[in-house]
Amino acid sequence: MTNNTVNSDLTLQEAVQENPMINEFVVRFANTNGTGSASANNMFAKAILRMGIPVSAKNIFPSNIQGMPTWYEVRISEKNHLGRRGGKSEMIVAMNAQSLNDDIESVKTGGYLLYDSSRALSDSQIRADINYLGMPISNICLKEYSDPRQRQLFKNVIYVGALAALLSMDFTLLKGLVRDQFKGKEKLITPNVYALELGYQYANEHFICPLAIKVESRDLVNNRILVDGNTATGLGAVFGGATVTGWYPITPSTSVIEKFASYCHRLRIDPASGKKNYAIVQVEDELAAIGVAIGAGWNGARAFTATSGPGVSLMTEFLGLAYFTEIPFVLVNVQRSGPSTGMPTRTQQSDVLACAYASHGDTKQVLLFPESPSECFEFGSQAFDIADQLQTPVIIMSDLDLGMNDHLTEEFSWQDDKAYQKGKVLSAEQLDEVEVFGRYLDVDDDGICYRTLPGTHPDKGAYFNRGTSRNHFAGYTEKSADYVDNMDRLTKKFINAINFLPEPEIKQGKKTAQLGLILFGTTSHPIAEAVEQLKEQGLVADCLRIKAFPFHHSIEQFIEEHSVNNKQVFVIEQNRDAQMKSLLVNELQIDPNKLASILNFDGLPVTSHFIVQSVLAQLAANQENKKTG
């Protein structure tokens, strides 16, 4: 061992070593933002992935560019428990003096703290129940590099090298990853590999490697890929045929458009002319962003925009116009913590009601709730078909955790023989055959009328699109009967929308379990682990994951089945006000007492620990009430 290791109480480590933890632990990196740590940490996660071990990574970052604390949490789990577990971490890589005290506290008993020992720890920072791995990283960098920026950047690479030795990672593979990462910037490969080796050698010379927590190669990743949801959504829009985007930057949605733009740049250049088969315009605000999408949707191009809570607030007037005038487009809402600016770099699912009923008057919007990047891709393309077929906006309800963090997800899939569904749009030839055209004539009795695009026919099909009340022929009217007729048809269309939307995913045993868990979006990530832990407590749970609004009838059925005979349904959400529960109660006419809520709204992704504890506590309280009542 080394003089840098403050804790010489080796018995603790030895105790753990007898019972090593292989491929089942959490490494949390504490860094300062703006120091380039995220890419090094990402390299660490990707190396684990390439060893065939399931992994997830969460970047917990501030709304700041440089100098504030940021954390990166990597969960390694061959059991595929990739949601957040909760509780303390087995390993903390503490590289930020500002947060060091808290970071020391967040090491699990028996766990490890890898820290920069260039500065000695104070007595109060010594815990007897954890292992200290001191490495003078700043001093090493000071000696090795003269450029201040390099001293900073390579710190990160050095600790990744040290982790490779400590956790018994495949070092050759890690070096290969550096080569892949800097493809095209070959100059950077050698110094990065050198920095990795500095850390690797230092750890091997000064610590007993590997530690009791370590990784071993497996073949458990299969076809899955490691990617963030925003990349997937942006790519989905390319495959879905989106051509027009107006947008305004806002965390955490910005990268949806940036990725869309970069994939378009690669994949959407007309081979004959070299010109763009797309138009992306960064506009003055979110009002303009959605206005662009609506103008393009009206004109028959597939259009979308992406935003987050404050942007949704600004867009609501336009959302009402699009609902009422029946214009298709896709809105991606990457939700963050509200209200107001809230915690702009933390996650939540707190726009459910704001989006479901977005805009004044009687308005209802179609929502999709992806749970994974794979579904972001799927919904990100499919949403355009749904919007075109229903002639209405479709809102994809992602969130910061899903959008910005890397998740292990099923590889993206696409069927080349699947044609875009453009819905009821009349061509000039079709217009010639139509005896009477009325934009709002419900010809097929499904609430969805036929529309025409500007410029189609010299004499037929033109109409004045308006946010005011209109008759079947798009003429202005203030006749109550016409108004009511139109509103009723919109209701009919909205109910019909269920037939176009993905059905809920139900995981249920042969016999109805005593617990029913209702999930949506990222709430599902820790659920497998939570269900396992509940089972250990003797509680069997069935799960239903909502994928879309308006709600499918199977949701009502699931609630009915799980709310009789002492059974209990829980709706698990990441907001304070139980918004999904309210929506279920309101839309399905459900007795609110049938639904209990598990609400995590601290800005961090919900953990399995939190779900299990909440279920147990509420069931205990129910028992207590029954006794006293």
Next chain:
Amino acid sequence: MSFIKSKFQHPRLPVNDLGLTYRDYEGALSTLCAGCGHDALTSAIIQACHELSIQPHRVAKISGIGCSSKAPNYFLNKAHGFNSVHGRMPSVATGANLANQDLLYLAMSGDGDSASIGFGQFAHVVRRQLNMVYMVANNGVYGLTKGQLAATADKGVKNKAGDLSLFNDIDLCVMALQLGASFVARSFSGDKQQLVPLLKAAMSHKGFAFIDIISPCVTFNNHAGSTRSYDYVHDHVTTGAVADFVPVKTEITSSAESGECEDICLHDGSIMRIQKLNEEYDSTNASQAILDIEKNRQEGKILTGLFYLEPTASDFHEVNDTNTTPLNKLNQDALCPGNRVLAGINDSFR
């Protein structure tokens, strides 16, 4: 209400190159007040489109909210129209234009719509160099809400209810000039001689064309003391040059006899013929135009006419390098990269 007009027409109405009469360019019967300046503007648009032989269905009419924004319902019935939300016409027009660059975009807005609630959108659509005709029917007053002062009302004037305009007024032409519009003009809805050639030139221009049209509100801003009444505008209007529009097919005869004429060739080959009334007039100098507008304003005069024209300006799609096939015409083959490409993308995430 939009009434259905009588289909009756004179059998010998003049037809244009498409064989269409001006009645083929009309819209629904106007529900604006009798004598509204906007109706004169509507009629000028109908005349301009008819004389230019524009195919009515190849026009997209876009507007915001207000009396002005109702006007597109009263011309070009065969064109699609989009009456959007207050102040947001520019973004809707942007999206529409991005989707299909082959249509002629005639946008109608008002002073409230462009100088107040939509001032930001106005500024940014100018910046974007969108190929469109942006018309503001400017009467200095909010008509549909019954007579409140608009931001274009001259500071110090009173509205019909006697409220004083306390704050500095906004000149949308000055704004358009500063923000880089490639065609800027002001006219008066009561002066068809001036307005129709300007509209024709704006429609023939490729790039962002802005026309501020003083269009008096007979009901709420036609009183003594108003600087936007018919009488006041008649008495105070002036111009630096008379502009005439010469269509493409017309043989250009020598203008040597006038001596004062300047011909500007527009994008489509038509000609804007300028006859200077003021020595300093220069249609290629935006800063000079701003100075002229200000100078006349200080003298209590309303300067009208063509202020600025940059005939070779590029539009959004040239800047963006968009495919010349409209984006809404591209099929799935051109848009979807397909499964083989996706396999490679999947590999980049392993």
